[in-house]
Amino acid sequence: xxxxxxxxxxxxxxxxxxxxxxxxxxxxxxxxxxxxxxxxxxxxxxxxxxxxxxxxxxxxxxxxxxxxxxxxxxxxxxxxxxxxxxxxxxxxxxxxxxxxxxxxxxxxxxxxxxxxxxxxxxxxxxxxxxxxxxxxxxxxxxxxxxxxxxxxxxxxxxxxxxxxxxxxxxxxxxxxxxxxxxxxxxxxxxxxxxxxxxxxxxxxxxxxxxxxxxxxxxxxxxxxxxxxxxxxxxxxxxxxxxxxxxxxxxxxxxxxxxxxxx
Amino acid sequence: xxxxxxxxxxxxxxxxxxxxxxxxxxxxxxxxxxxxxxxxxxxxxxxxxxxxxxxxxxxxxxxxxxxxxxxxxxxxxxxxxxxxxxxxxxxxxxxxxxxxxxxxxxxxxxxxxxxxxxxxxxxxxxxxxxxxxxxxxxxxxxxxxxxxxxxxxxxxxxxxxxxxxxxxxxxxxxxxxxxxxxxxxxxxxxxxxxxxxxxxxxxxxxxxxxxxxxxxxxxxxxxxxxxxxxxxxxxxxxxxxxxxxxxxxxxxxxxxxxxxxxxxxxxxxxxxxxxxxxxxxxxxxxxxxxxxxxxxxxxxxxxxxxxxxxxxxxx
Numbered sequence: 196x197x198x199x200x201x202x203x204x205x206x207x208x209x210x211x212x213x214x215x216x217x218x219x220x221x222x223x224x225x226x227x228x229x230x231x232x233x234x235x236x237x238x239x240x241x242x243x244x245x246x247x248x249x250x251x252x253x254x255x256x257x258x259x260x261x262x263x264x265x266x267x268x269x270x271x272x273x274x275x276x277x278x279x280x281x282x283x284x285x286x287x288x289x290x291x292x293x294x295x296x297x298x299x300x301x302x303x304x305x306x307x308x309x310x311x312x313x314x315x316x317x318x319x320x321x322x323x324x325x326x327x328x329x330x331x332x333x334x335x336x337x338x339x340x341x342x343x344x345x346x347x348x349x350x351x352x353x354x355x356x357x358x359x360x361x362x363x364x365x366x367x368x369x370x371x372x373x374x375x376x377x378x379x380x381x382x383x384x385x386x387x388x389x390x391x392x393x394x395x396x397x398x399x400x401x402x403x404x405x406x407x408x409x410x411x412x413x414x415x416x417x418x419x420x421x422x423x424x425x426x427x428x429x430x431x432x433x434x435x436x437x438x439x440x441x442x443x444x445x446x447x448x449x450x451x452x453x454x455x456x457x
Numbered sequence: 458x459x460x461x462x463x464x465x466x467x468x469x470x471x472x473x474x475x476x477x478x479x480x481x482x483x484x485x486x487x488x489x490x491x492x493x494x495x496x497x498x499x500x501x502x503x504x505x506x507x508x509x510x511x512x513x514x515x516x517x518x519x520x521x522x523x524x525x526x527x528x529x530x531x532x533x534x535x536x537x538x539x540x541x542x543x544x545x546x547x548x549x550x551x552x553x554x555x556x557x558x559x560x561x562x563x564x565x566x567x568x569x570x571x572x573x574x575x576x577x578x579x580x581x582x583x584x585x586x587x588x589x590x591x592x593x594x595x596x597x598x599x600x601x602x603x604x605x606x607x608x609x610x611x612x613x614x615x616x617x618x619x620x621x622x623x624x625x626x627x628x629x630x631x632x633x634x635x636x637x638x639x640x641x642x643x644x645x646x647x648x649x650x651x652x653x654x655x656x657x658x659x660x661x662x663x664x665x666x667x668x669x670x671x672x673x674x675x676x677x678x679x680x681x682x683x684x685x686x687x688x689x690x691x692x693x694x695x696x697x698x699x700x701x702x703x704x705x706x707x708x709x710x711x712x713x714x715x716x717x718x719x720x721x722x723x724x725x726x727x728x729x730x731x732x733x734x735x736x737x738x739x740x741x742x743x744x745x746x747x748x749x750x751x752x753x754x755x756x757x758x759x760x761x762x763x764x765x766x767x768x769x770x771x772x
Contacts, residue, residue, distance in 0.1 A: 257613070306645045315648075319649065330539070335537055335538030340568050382648065384645040385640055390677050410669060411669055415663040
């Protein structure tokens with residue numbers, strides 16, 4: 196089982212635990228948090244020096260964000276980085292990557308993987324018939340026909356969350372490999388980023404200068420529900436510290452350890 | 458520019474068309490599907506019965522009356538994804554729906570688009586907003602699947618919509634205009650929407666506690682708390698109609714499956730009124746106060762950024 200470390204700052208490269216052979220770096224949910232080309236170059240150099248493979252995270256993007264992603268893909272395509280990958284969370288980014296950067300390896304990100312992750316599901320899933328419950332355990336890209344279509348775009352891997360109610364995927368039938376994130380599963384993402392609100396409106400619609408997401412984390416609690424929601428920037432998460440059994444059987448060959456909320 | 462309205466039952470079809478709806482859309486979960494999978498594993502993106510057309514006879518009647526009134530009818534099959542067993546069932550059911558006269562399916566899942574296009578190459582597939590076409594290349598990606606009409610996300614600015622449409626003159630695009638707004642991006646949200654009181658996790662009041670704070674969490678909490686103090690079912694984009702017309706939007710989509718007929722009729726009327734002003738040549742400066750007045754008349758209160766589809770107009 197490959198082990199990867201998901202970092203939000205290059206400073207964390209000093210703390211890569213033994214056994215980690217890959218780092219994840221970039222921005223998964225917000226285009227305003229994408230690193231610039233120079234920082235990406237630095238990250239690639241540092242990863243290379245540490246003998247670590249590199250995965251660039253990219254978020255959902257508007258056309259403005261797509262330009263930023265394109266600039267990063269140029270850096271990655273030119274880098275001497277064996278095993279490098281790009282996680283895409285936007286089919287526009289995948290479309291561009293496949294056409295303009297065919298040598299860069301795309302990976303389907305958590306937002307496109309389409310899983311049920313709501314922390315309320317454990318309390319209601321028992322009332323769903325077995326045939327309907329199966330949907331809650333699976334992902335949207337493990338359908339062999341979907342995976343076959345995505346293979347045309349170079350996709351061989353999908354990034355998955357570990358929902359509180361459990362996971363039971365069959366990636367082998369879809370000829371996909373899977374990465375499982377731990378311990379934070381993403382529940383929802385917004386463009387109305389509360390950390391970008393300037394008292395009048397959300398800067399996240401037009402270009403965020405506040406960057407209040409970087410150092411602020413908020414727990415959202417409802418006494419009627421056990422699991423707290425953790426919010427950083429424009430994304431909300433639940434924490435699940437236990438890993439499912441039988442990862443290899445499901446086709447999952449990588450665990451991505453998050454050093455904090457992304 | 459067309460007006461696309463939700464429809465839930467046969468009794469309201471004539472009223473919606475008379476009010477000005479050019480096109481109707483609705484959801485239906487067959488009895489067999491509901492028994493086998495449950496409404497919580499719905500064939501479309503609604504998990505409560507009141508948002509579904511009740512029975513096959515009702516569905517057939519809606520299609521027939523819509524067509525006789527000159528309106529097209531689109532069926533939502535926009536679950537984010539399906540199991541292998543469900544693919545077989547939904548593809549078979551879609552053939553039956555098509556035979557009933559459904560004019561297009563609103564779909565979100567790549568696997569279902571592939572199967573529908575394989576089983577019925579002639580069928581029109583509209584891309585659900587759940588597919589999140591945030592940029593022109595995303596529209597290219599889905600157009601390769603044979604999709605020719607797409608519902609744009611609620612989170613795009615009018616300028617971003619215009620850019621996508623300009624890049625794809627061969628495609629049609631819908632924009633949301635009234636009634637329902639999500640705090641979160643629908644296609645990337647996995648909150649369950651099955652509370653019997655129809656209050657979703659995104660609009661509940663939460664106790665919020667800072668776990669890491671650089672002195673700005675107070676503002677963040679205030680901004681996030683706003684969602685529980687507004688009625689997100691009173692969303693509106695009427696002020697932006699001049700920009701949407703210029704951008705080349707094909708249809709204005711009203712939200713509100715499961716809502717009362719009277720509200721649907723009033724909402725269509727509100728869009729018709731403001732659209733009429735735009736078509737008569739009124740500019741943004743003139744339209745905005747008129748639109749805000751129409752909003753207040755419709756919902757009984759002033760609008761605010763939380764219920765605005767285009768927050769950039771508040772700058």
